[in-house]
Amino acid sequence: MNLQAIKAIYKFEMARFFRTLTQSFISPVISTALYFVVFGAAIGGRIQEVDGVAYGAFIVPGLIMLSVMTQATANASFGIYFPKFIGTIYELLSAPVNFIEIVIGYVGAAATKALFIGFVILGTAYFFVDLDIQRPLVMVAFLVLTCLSFALLGFIIGIWAGNFEQLQLIPLLVITPLVFLGGSFYSISMLPPVWQTITLFNPVVYLISGFRWAFFGQADVNIWLSLLAIAGFTVLCLGVIWWIFKTGWRIRQ
Template structure:
């Protein structure tokens, strides 16, 4: 394992975050705070509690997960797409760096940035509502697992995208709507029986439910199933990336 190469790529990606601090960190935190204020004030005044948890606190895991998913995908997809766009990816592929080291560096940097953002949003939310995390170890585990999984997914999108429009297509038209419909701001138990069953086909439901369980000990889906579904998606992403580098799809063309 070439740790020097991993460190070089990782630090380069992290340096880009510090150069664009306003866009990378401040903007998502402000957007999430506005979500919290609007939803917490408008809906919270009509829904006092959900499963014994105040509505303001109930939506915190959903807000963190919303930012975590979108930022993980965005950071990883742009990180690998930009070298493709400017042509420097060929220098990277010809360097004495393995495919595994490339993935570890880019995905590691994207996961680090999104995890840091998630923790900042958690600290910001604690200024609005009192929070008590029942399972802090599981909370960190879900945070890291989700960040890594969707950073891998974003890496795949970055390889697939042929232009900047395609780069934003999946996060805006697929991931964000699925997050809103995945119980980020409500419990799926509040839905009619038919829509409860339909919601179970939404993979984000399992992520939000498991993450919420780590906070309050309540979930819409069994915690074991939530963890299992996340690991399955992680495995799918890993296999897909292995196939991409094995075949050179969208990289060597």
């Protein structure tokens, strides 16, 4: 394992993040505040509690998941796409660095950025609602796994994308709608039975449900199903990345 190569890639990617640290910090704070104003105040005035949890607190896990999933995907996709765009990817591929080290460097940096934003949103939420996280270690573990898995997805998107527009295609048209429809701001038990069944086909439901369970001890689906879902998603992404580097798809073409 070439630790120096991993460190170089990781530091290079993180340097871009630190150059815009103020923007990276302020943006999630403002977005979180707006969500609390719109959902917490407007909708929360009509829905006082969900499953015994104050509505303002209930939406916090969903807000964190929404930002973490999109940020991890966007950072990882841009991180690997830009070297492809300017042609420096060939220097990386010709260096004594294997694909595992490349993935660890780029995905690790993207996951770190998303994790930072997740904690910023969590800290901002304390200014608006009272939170009592029942299982903080499980919450952190779930957050880290989500950051890693969606960073892996972003890495795949960055290799697949042929232009900058395609980088935004899946996050905007697939991930964000799935998060909104995955119980971010409501419990799926509030839906009619038919829609509850349909919603269970949304994989994001299992991630948000498991993350909310770490906060409040309540979940829409079994916690073991949530863990199985994120583990299966991570393994699937790793398998796709292995195949990409084995075949050179969209890298050497």
